[in-house]
Amino acid sequence: MKRINIAGAGLAGLSAALTLAKKGIGCNLISVQPSERAQSVLAEGGMNAALDTMGEQDSPTFHYEDTMKGGVYLADPNAVRGLTSAAPEIIRRLHAIGVPFQMKDGELVLRPFGGQKKRRTAYAMSSTGKVAMTALIDEVRRFEASGLIRRYPHMEILSPAIEENRCTGLLARDTFTGECFMFRGPVILCTGGMNGLFSGMTTGSTANTGDVTAAAFVSGAALGNLEMIQYHPTTMTIPGKRLLVSEAARGEGGRLFVERTDPESGRTENWYFMEEKYPELGNLMPRDVVSREMSMVTQDPSCGSRVYLDMRHLSRETWEGKLADLRKEVIHYLQLDPAADPLPVSPGIHFFMGGILVDEQHRTSVADLWAAGECACQYHGANRLGGNSMIAAVYGGHVAAENAAEMVLRHTDPERTGNEPDEADAVSCGKMSASDEAQQMLSPAFAGQVQRFLAEGLPVFRSEENMQKALQGLEDLWTEALTEREKRRLLLARAILLSALSRRESRGAHTRTDYPERDDKQFRKTTAARFVNGEIQIGFQEIPKDRQEGEE
């Protein structure tokens, strides 16, 4: 039997596994923790699809346009068309497997989300990710029982095995026993965003260390748009992490203000700056815009240094029916009741638009290696719209699996198509020697330094000077004494800064004080980072031509 290895068991990994199983193709679903612990369970606000249930004449074309515009035209137009046309059917399918989306009079209710002109976000209170994961996990269990899907839920992936630009498997370590295994055959990477590089500063999961992305990079996979890191406008600091206040808060009517003092009268008022500056979308402008505006007003000498999210006016019905979990969470961690107190919020790192470079079929630059979900660079361009990530993870996992299945069915060479039935799925390589084990260590002090330089070089507003300083800092960290894992992480961190330095313009999440304008001529291109002969190379790659251009 053919078997494909899926690394990571969040929305993208589960979706890929189901697509394969429905075709009768087996897979190994390998993750460091069970799916219940994946970052996808944290997703709150909802998933976008032009279901057009709100009488607003929405269509996938409008969803396409908003996504392209939100991503400031850096996304692959053909891939985005694929996503936006498939989205309604995906939501219907999720509904059919039991995701309890909010409904009214027999139809799905959609909520407004940032950067979108129509209501398009299907949701279940503020736990959309959790309940979607539950339904998908139960579906996967059905195929697990039949043997098609094999779960390995406590395997830390160390690296894809890549020889001569072809992926031949995956090296992983059992976190329970320390035993290492080689999973032979093609690989779909679904290992999530690079939170580990910004440890303690992101809204996501600690399990998404970015180390698999780093390992893929040094083994030859190209990475794209690494500089595109999303700061979510409304996060709050809690010990050890950033707590997200979902965009649903603004979708349901939350307003941002800053205290402003009139220099003449000396009177202080609450300035709802987003509503004044952007009358059409107001508080629901795309995230990059909101985060920039927030950083700007807090620099303004007539304004206070804090922006507040005001939800005091929301109705009881909204609190109880739509935002109950969100309110409970804020009260629990911050001892503030959003129904009574404005919340002090600030931009925090939330999502990585960049990652492993893939084409429309989710193929990476390495043969027999695919990537999907947040670890991949696809669909979101320079800025992701709220609600587009979950749907893209489900869709991307599906597309990657379709393409991988096609490859497996075409070839007969067992090396390329996974294990034959009499072979063990995972070949044990025994425990690591103490010295190999030491090479997999990551010292917290080192990780902290990398994090500090990245954070200093890549805030909401960036400049050549600060990025160069940060890059120098990173380069100074290099010594031969670093472990393999530390070296890989450092290379990835440097690749991120080098990508950011190379893009001499402002676009989406990448805003530079020294190059404030967007420059389509030079930079409406994908930043591609490659590791060649021990050197990081940054280049710019053309965005695929829109196949439908001129047709409409």
Next chain:
Amino acid sequence: MIQIDVLRRKNKEEPAYLQSFLYEPKEPSETVATALRRLNEQASLTDKEGNRADPIVWENSCLQKKCGACAMVINGRPMLACDASLSALKSPVRLEPLRKFPVVADLMVDRSILFQNLKDLNAWLTADADPSEKKNPDAYEASRCLQCGCCLEICPNFAVDGRFYGMASMVPAARLLVQMPEKEKKELAAEYKRHVFEGCGKSLACQDICPAGIDLQGLMARSNAAAVWRRLLWKKRN
């Protein structure tokens, strides 16, 4: 300064021992998870006596009580470390691994049985879910289980190799029972009866323990009705 006592074990073969650490919280809102992270972040971790100590092994992911990874026994009570406010705990704070599950190392346990039991129950849909709105509240509530295992830790009737699967199986089954078309329920209902209904003493010790605050009592009553009582009545009538 808080004293944190950790029940440690290198692996399941080695004996367990108690090691004490001193920890100074930086912020009043810190949790046990914050303390564990900050202790492990120290360049060289030393215990209360000043001896070098290996980093403390524990599981985490979300740090906001949404993933169930960090469940452990804190001052005798099964809790999520990221939910346990240091300021609300008596010092010394005692951390132990969940006792019902085999220990992997320190505070990390092997909870595979949770997933094994769900497989055993046939916990999946065999036909499209009933999409009607009125099923939504229960389906939503029952989709929220973290598979953390806190309820099993406290349950007098649950054992890893036992026949009773506890609330960690009841909740996912409740979602399926609520959403499955009536004629599809037979298999799951039979498993449910055997592995959930028949073993539960209904003391509800688990209700207050569930860190997700799931309405276990309500879900169970309705699942029992769907899987057991309604079927019995139906059989009698026919």
